[in-house]
Amino acid sequence: MIEAKGLIKDYGRNRAVKGVSFKVDKGDIVGLLGPNGSGKTTIMRMLTGFFAPTSGACSIAGVDVQTDPREARRHIGYLPERVALYPDMTVRHYLKFVARVHGVGRGIASRVDETMELTGLTEMAKRHIGKLSKGYRQRVGIAQAVVHSPDVLILDEPTVGLDPRQIVEIRALIKELAGRTTVLLSTHILPEVSITCRRVLIIDQGRLVAEDTAQGLTQRTVGHGELLLRLVGPEERVLSLLTAVDGVTGAEVADRDPSGASVYHVTTAADRDVRASIAKLVVDQGWSLQELTQNTMSLEDLFVRILEESAGVTF
Amino acid sequence: MRFLALFLKELRTFFASPLVYIVSAVFLALSGWYFYTDLDALITFGFGESIVDHLWQRLYNDIVRILITVVPLITMRVYAEEKSLGTIELLYTAPVRDIEILLSKYLACMTVFAMIAGSTALYPYLIYRVSPFDYSQLWSVYLGGFLLLSAMVMVGIFISSLTEAQLIAAMFTYGAILLLWNLNWNEAAIPDSWGGIVAQLCAFDHFEPFARGVVDMRHVAYFVSLSVFMGYLTMRSMESREWRGRR
Known part of the structure; x- marks a missing residue:
């Protein structure tokens, strides 16, 4: 048309x-x-x-x-x-x-x-x-x-x-x-x-x-692989168990709340949604989960990514 | 159908704003004053002359002078307002010809003037009731007035198509119209090297014979070609958006 x-x-x-x-x-x-x-x-x-x-x-x-x-x-x-x-x-x-x-x-x-x-x-x-x-x-x-x-x-x-x-x-x-x-x-x-x-x-x-x-x-x-996790639990153990989850490539403590919760940045393999596995892990371990967010990409990030893809190089 | 819609929209826009009513009121007051004073002057000082023969030439020259100063107020908005509102994009993406848009605007302006100037027919009617006279001369006056206004309206429309600002359009139209009207008042001041062309452009010289009751095709041709030329320039100026990339 x-x-x-x-x-x-x-x-x-x-x-x-x-x-x-x-x-x-x-x-x-x-x-x-x-x-x-x-x-x-x-x-x-x-x-x-x-x-x-x-x-x-x-x-x-x-x-x-x-x-x-x-x-x-x-x-x-x-x-x-x-x-x-x-x-x-x-x-x-x-x-x-x-x-x-x-x-x-x-x-x-x-x-x-x-x-x-x-x-x-x-x-x-x-x-x-x-x-x-x-x-x-x-x-x-x-x-x-x-x-x-x-x-x-x-x-x-x-x-x-x-x-x-x-x-x-x-x-x-x-x-x-x-x-x-x-x-x-x-x-x-x-x-x-x-x-x-x-x-x-x-x-x-x-x-x-x-x-x-x-x-x-x-x-x-969505599937570009970054999660934000906020929970109360022993940091060392949380980190080691997080990295053991299938599809997770890395985890680090990004921030600590005055309430005692820690904020984790979790990176995952591209095109993998690991939110369900992480939620299960948290529940099984008895930690108190406050937030689990898949970071969506901004338009600017997407452009950079698309331009990278079309140029075939990584900046 | 499409053209009628465009024309009625233009007309509605005129009458939706107070400007046309104010312009008409001021025009009627002034023309009435001229009618009274011109008549009075002939009665007081026109010894032995036929009042009816001489009144019309004086009166209509005066009336036309008011009319052409009103032109910029009527024409200033036609394109400039659409550009500043953004509605020009609506018109120029509708399945209509560019010339239909131009003619709808021109005809709407002329309709407004027909209503304003038509009211001046009251003056000959009043005289006729007192003393019947041969009114054939008046046809030529109204023909001349129509041709003159048509050309001046087209000048105003063209200038309006150049800008988004109505006041700028009005001021430049004033300049252009008064210059055209008075161009020749001191013929001796125009250099010979200009080849007499400039002197031929003076609108007053072309209108004045109509006021005397003389219809000469050369003068008709002047006004018609001025109108058509201004219309042509308007079309070109509106087309320029296509390559200049501005509304």
Whole structure:
């Protein structure tokens, strides 16, 4: 449904996107993951035809965005990074306007009602957009992107600036939509993609550095082998028994609590989850367990790791 | 359908803010004052002249002068506001032609002016009720006014497409319009080496014959080509986002 071939974008002398190619299949949810300034927004603006690529091409539903922008845009619902809203319009007026501009003719009123229902905006229908909270504005932005029932949804940072409850709601909404449409969304938050997306494209400094399934990404970040353990028990014995657990490669005391508990850093073989074995050990020995946490990797750590992998060297 | 939606959205935006009402009120007060004083001046000092023949030329030159100073206030927001709100991205990723966006903005501005300037038809009507006269001359005045406003609105729209800041757009539009209007007031000051082209750009010289009741195709062509040229520049300026990478 979405195809990018060798996309390059120069801003003056600065090359923001350096030859990115990818495909998104029909019905898939794909996340563009990368730090701020990595070129995600620029890629999305080229896909929607707002910016022309310096070279390369992209197509939406088989239609080339450069040669036939109007036909290509007919298939797209787009949530820009800065949600494009008219503060003086009411929610209903605004959604009607967007639907009309996208060519929704008959049944426009019921289509707008359905969209407001789907995005939880029904009670806000007559409110002026300028008076809505950030969370509701974001919803109006998403409603605006889906009101004409597009085949392809392009969402630039759909959950940015929302409170945790709203984030959960918006993610659920996106998942709900994904059954019907193809979704490409961008984010700089690592857990976001693993929760929402099926496939992940990782962008760094304008390059596509890795492509993975959401599961693969979760394994990469979770199974990297570091545990944090907090318990009360004889340190010497704890350390010796910990290192004897199958899969554990090392253990050390990292800190001591005033309460008498010690904090251990346990390293394990990659792709091994030893939490259950350690928990069992602690219970069998009668120590008092206070905390057992698998350290998840930060986005920055993951990037370093991916870059290492692609370069084939270890720093 | 799509175009109508764009046009109605532009129009709604105008009437959702108090600016248009304030501009109309000030315009009506000023034009009413000019109507009264111009008429009074002719009655007091126009010995033996036909008042009706001479009133319109004076009055409409005065009215047009107010109108063109109002243009920047109306046109300043059309593109600049969309750029600063970010809604420009909504319009330029919708399945509409760039020219449809431009024309919807132009037509909305002209509709606002039609409503403001249309109210001036009250003055000939008042005179006509007192003393019927041949009003065929007035058609040319309104045609000239329409052409002049159309060109000035396009100048304002173009300048608005260059910036995100409405006040900057307004100020530059003021400059451009007043310069075009007064360019020729001292013809002798324009160097001969400029080949007379500059003198031909003066908007007042092209409007003034319409106020006298003369419709000359050369003047029509001037306003039409100025409008089209400004429209062309606006399209190019909006396209520049594609390679400059700015909204």
